[in-house]
Amino acid sequence: MAVDVAPVVEVEGACVRFGSDLALDHVDFRMFAGEVHSLMGENGAGKSTLIKLLTGALSAESGVVRVGGGSVRFSSPQAARAAGISAVYQEIDLLPNLSVAENVLLGQEPRRWGGMDWSRMRSQARDVLAELGLDLDPSSMLGTHSLAVQQLVAIARAIATDVKVLVLDEPTSSLDLDDVAELFRVIRDLKERGVAILFVSHFLDQVYEICDRITVLREGHVVGEYLTRELLRVDLVAKMLGRSISDIGERQRVPEPEDARPPLLEASGVTVAPRIRDADITIYEGDVLGMAGLLGSGRTELARALTGVDRLGSGVVELDGKRTRLADPHQGIRLGVVYSSENRRAEGIIAGLSIEDNIALALQAQRGVLRRMSTAHRRELALSWIDALGIRPADPDRPVGTLSGGNQQKVVLARLLALSPRLLVLDEPTRGIDVGTKVDIQKLVGELADNGLSLVFISAELEEVLRVSDRVAVLRDGEILETVPADQLTIDALLALIAQATPVREVLAEGSADV
Missing domain, CATH: 3.40.50.300 (P-loop containing nucleotide triphosphate hydrolases)
Incomplete structure (x- = not known):
């Protein structure tokens, strides 16, 4: 070209x-x-x-x-x-315990009389932030700002030198629509200044x-x-x-009517501080329940509370018709309820351990220290899941931290599926992974549901939620507005529900909405 x-x-x-x-x-x-x-x-x-x-x-x-x-x-x-040439990565490498100014000028702090020139540092940082159209207090602590603001501060740090090329690696993976729009404004401004991005x-x-x-x-x-x-x-x-991508399409499985399937988990009046208020939710056997809402709508808080990861404030939870209260993840695992975190790096993989160790970890914890898995059993378990999920490279001794994001996610899924759960809650399972692995995971969700496993699927990509789900729970401002069959929703209709105060019945009656 x-x-x-x-x-x-x-x-x-x-x-x-x-x-x-x-x-x-x-x-x-x-x-x-x-x-x-x-x-x-x-x-x-x-x-x-x-x-x-x-x-x-x-x-x-x-x-x-x-x-x-x-x-x-x-x-x-x-x-x-x-x-x-400067780079800003998905995992922001700044220091939240330092001020905005200190982070912007990290490594190039102005000095006077052998010490920091704090006044000049704040002034220089304010000038750099102003170049990006950001009105931030340079003396404020970085950790008090939102993730989106921290991302922009990371860009400010990158352009504090004479930047010609700016690398942005997955900069929007944790941002909502408004934050993405602000980031794109900054990118366009830098482009106008001649920066290659x-x-x-x-x-x-x-x-x-x-x-x-x-x-x-x-x-x-x-x-x-x-x-x-x-x-x-x-x-x-x-x-x-x-x-060819002709095999990428909607789920073909037609679920049974709700009244023909027994509910696996029912929750009513659920409150989770600080967001979720008086939520009702039902998950059926062999059901894929999607959760759709903007960042901050309460999707993750609800998912973590229902699986015992975080504390449930109030409400009633029934499993198989029996009232229960999942006090911790260990009890959840014992009852067949498991959670895959959206924060794969911090709460999913253990980067320094091998693929085999990561896959066997939860099953060994469930068995206890006195019933150690044999070396042969661990190896057989790892190899079977490596083959079943297509984990690459197919080396059980390979440290998980050296794998791509998509293969790391597959290792996390293998660990949870090895527990033979009844309910698998997937929080952003395809975030930051490639298209091919996304397709693999979406197909896996359908296959698991076809085999009777119940799943909750949370994703910021609404098209993906509609593709894999039987029903979609629509969340806004900590409330579940309604749970709607996925085949009654379009992308536009779902956007209208989660982003605007459009009545549910009106949106469903129209079949779509302008947003």
Whole structure:
């Protein structure tokens, strides 16, 4: 694809190897000033490796990196930043116990008489924040601000130097619609200033809204570089997967009428501080109940309380018609009720342990320290789930922290499914993973329900909620407005329900709504 201007950063023929695995195989990549460029591909395609190469976190065994036309070889991320390449990652690497100003100027603090020049630091930070249109108190503690504001402070830190290339790795994964809009405003402002922005996201809608150019990677190779306006979404996904996506569709299973299925769990009058108030919910055997609502609507709080992870304030919970109160996750596991956290890194995987250790962990805890699983049993368990869920690489001794996000999620699911649960609550199970693995998990949800497992499915992607669910519980401001059969909802109707004060009956009567 020919262009008239020189790229601000260019990679030519890059090869990166981890052991015997070739993560990047003669990769060519380029970015232009004043453009937003998306890097797309499944987990394991080489996106993270290419980002690390650009930002100085690793070096290529062969190939060339050029910045401004000159060949460079970064020895560290600090060297990359000095050349004008900065990155903001999904896991924000700032210090919440320090002020906004200290975080913005971290590592480049102004000094006077051998100490910090606090006045000048606050003044400089205020100027940088103003460049992004942010009116924040530089002396306020970072931890008192929302995740969205912290994300913008991380960007402010990145541009505090003379930035030419800004890498944003999954910057919207934990943001609601309003926060995404504010982030996109900042991105457009930086674009107008001539900054080249690499926007990495699994949200296709966002990629098509904000990006000018797309490079697709698959298995360490460049599939191609495309102008966003010239690449259909269906073609993009097919290029990422390397196969047709005709098998990606709505769930085909037709559930039995509610009165023909016994309820597995019924909850009434549930209150969970500080958000959930007087919620009623019913989950049937073999049922996939979706939960849809904006960030802060109470989806996660309700899910954690119903599974014993967090304390239930008040209300009645019945399991198999018998009143119960799940006091902790151990009791939940004993009763067959398990929870997969939205925070995969902190509450899901144990990064330093192997795939085998992670899969066997919950089952061994359930058995107790006096009934240790044999080495052969642990290995057989791990290999069976690696095969069943397609975990890659298929090495039970591989540390989980070295896997892609999608494969880490599969390991978490394997651990929970090894317990043979009756109710599996999945909180954002496809966040931050590639399209192919999303399809795998969505299919798995349907197969599990077909085999009688009850599931709760929480996702910020409403299309995904409708695709996998039998019914959808609509939450707004800590209340369940109504639980609606998924086949009676459209994306527009669901958006209208969760985002506006539109009466449920009116939306269902119209079949859709303008939002």
